[in-house]
Amino acid sequence: MREINQQVIDEIGSKARRLRREVIRMVGTAGSGHPGGALSAADMVACLYFWEMRYDPQRPDWPERDRFVLSKGHAAPLLYAVLAESGFFPQEMLGTLRRLGSPLQGHPDMRKLPGVEASTGSLGQGVGWAVGMALAARLDRRDSRVYVLLGDGELEEGMVWEAVMAASHYRLGNLVALIDNNGLQIDGPLHEVMSVEPIGDKFRAFGWETCEIDGHDIGAILRTLNEARQVKDRPFAIVARTIKGKGCSFMEGQVDWHGKAPTQEELERALLEFDSV
Amino acid sequence: MQVATRDAYGQALKELGEQYPEVVVLDADLSKSTKTVDFARAFPDRFFDMGIAEQNMMAVAAGLAASGKVVFASTFAIFATGRAFEQIRNSAAQAQLDVKVCATHAGITVGEDGSSHQSVEDIALMRVIPNMKVVVPADGPSTAWAVRAIYHEPGPFYLRLGRPKVPVVYDGVAGLKIGRAVKLREGRDVGILACGIMVSESLQAASMLAAMGIEATVLDVHTIKPLDRELILETARATGCLVTAEEHSIIGGLGGAVSELTASEYPVPVVRVGIRDLFGQSGQPRELMEYYRLTAQEIARAAQISMSQKG
Secondary structure (H helix, E strand, O other): OOOOOHHHHHHHHHHHHHHHHHHHHHHHHHOOOOHHHHHOOHHHHHHHHHHHOOOOOOOOOOOOOOEEEEOOHHHHHHHHHHHHHHOOOOHHHHHHOOOOOOOOOOOOOOOOOOOOOOOOOOOOOHHHHHHHHHHHHHHOOOOOOEEEEEEOHHHHOHHHHHHHHHHHHOOOOOEEEEEEEOOEOOOOEHHHHOOOOOHHHHHHHOOOEEEEEEOOOHHHHHHHHHHHHHOOOOOEEEEEEOOOOOOOOOOOOOHHHHOOOOOHHHHHHHHHHHHOO | OEEEHHHHHHHHHHHHHHHOOOEEEEEOOOHHHHOOHHHHHHOHHHEEEOOOOHHHHHHHHHHHHHOOOEEEEEOEHHHHHHHOHHHHHHHHHOOOOOEEEEEEOEOHHHOOOOHHHOEOOHHHHHHOOOOOEEEOOOOHHHHHHHHHHHHHOOOOEEEEOOOOEEEOOOOOOOOOOOOOOEEEEOOOOEEEEEOOOHHHHHHHHHHHHHHOOOOEEEEEOOEEEOOOHHHHHHHHHHHOOEEEEEEEEOOOOHHHHHHHHHHHHOOOOEEEEEEOOOOOOOOOHHHHHHHOOOOHHHHHHHHHHHHHOOO
16 A cells, blocks of 8 residues: 655645646636536546556556546546646647537547546436446456546436446445535535435445545545555445635635636636646 | 247347357346346356346446447337437447447337337437437347347447247348348339338238239338438339338338438338327237237238329
């Protein structure tokens, strides 16, 4: 088990800041996109790509790789930022988000961009893909682990629970779900639109090993991922309490920043905030 | 000789599994009805019952296929194409994955279970999805051929099968190809284009017509998408009028596909035999075919109407 020390935490934290910066820049340049839910998950995604997962940007089809499924597909800018940062494609491509002909589609398209494991965007489906991948890994006796990131609003989709039920039934110890519990959806806070709490209890009731953590505490994320590796006979859920828009002062905790691009002026303000850290 | 297409499916799938280790089969608690049970008993490690959860079944199929498996996912036609339509569309079809949706119990010949279980819309639903291919075999032997053929051709497929035993049409299946309709009979007066159980009804209709001095061409259009444009247009040119026949709504299925083609390329009268925009109901399969006028008599009648509409 690798050591989790302050240096590791600082390095990953610095990566997460870079990802956030890229997300805001990408969405601002594109003029549309989903910044809020991309920013809230940046720490978790940084932990996955810069600590937890085994993969090779030179061999995106390497069969032994771990897989990451972005079930909350609208957070695509975050996925694109981390794939670029990891070397799957040149950073310059990030400026083409959502443009006609770009491999960086509004929601991830596995046929268009290396490193994208699942075509998502329609909420609730990615977690089913993750179950399928975990089953395949076991069938093939591969050590590959599967990580799937869901939104909390996404848990309102019934098919999520079909997948959660199946993962438990098939004892998928190689599957980890991370729930970006930022408490906000498009029409308002979840507790006003359609309550899903208590999230952790629901996963426990379905037979998953479950943990609630601060989704911006990198040390906690890393320790929990380590813990998840010890659980071999059932899937693991990490319910991460997060702040939508985290890292950008005027986006934090705001419903409005789910699917809106910053103006040029707002973009400059945000980048200044990142650069001054 | 009568064989149920679902029985042929079960057997063919098991044989495919013997030969190809990457075949994985999913079902939604209907394995004994869809006959995926044959594969499940032979290869329990490669069969996953997803329970009564069709939407998740299709997403799981996508995940397996993205990991290099060729996945056959089965349930009843209405649940596969209705309930899980969007999962097939977004996860299998858009991502162009090797997910073969093989649904049984299509059409009204489901029988006593009644309308909730009788899909009259599934061909229409599947053919309108980009990247999706749609195959409706007429009998047991061509079903066995289709299972192998869709395994070998990459990409998503919809294979439509039924519940009851149906007459065997094909002695041998050599020469059958996805996308190529089969000319079972040649005649210059009218072209009858059919799929599924209506193929054998069409052959009977052709005999009835022959007794009246009318010679019909009969095509088994087993592949609804991609449609065999060439042979269908050739038949339209040769006969000047067409009939389509399917155990499906007259909206959007084979009749719709043929009408779209001829209207834009070679307009001829097209009279559609099928379920006339109605839900099914309980009854015995043969009774229901009579009730919904999915019969040789109706096809023969339609042929005469089509001929009378020739300009």
